[in-house]
Amino acid sequence: MQILIILSSNSPEIKWNAVRFGNFLLNAGEEVTIFLNGPGVNLYDGDSEQFPISGEVKLFALSDGLLAA
Structure with missing residues (x-):
């Protein structure tokens, strides 16, 4: 199944x-x-240490996830 997540928040926790x-x-x-x-x-x-967004994004990219803007 193809899934699209739309992210339109600047909250670190939500991202x-x-x-x-x-x-x-x-x-x-x-x-x-x-x-x-x-x-x-x-x-x-x-x-941040509490919300390590960059680590999750790296894993997402390495797992063949697609980011679009």
Whole structure:
């Protein structure tokens, strides 16, 4: 199944959870695209120890997930 996640928030927690959810779906064998919209385009803003967005994005890309903006 092809799944599209639309990310339009600048909240670090929401961005981190959206990419984590994408990784979960990729591990389940789904095809996943995350579309960055509006404030969500700045995906790495808010990357921190509490919300390691960059680590999740790296795993997402290495697992053949697709980011679109």
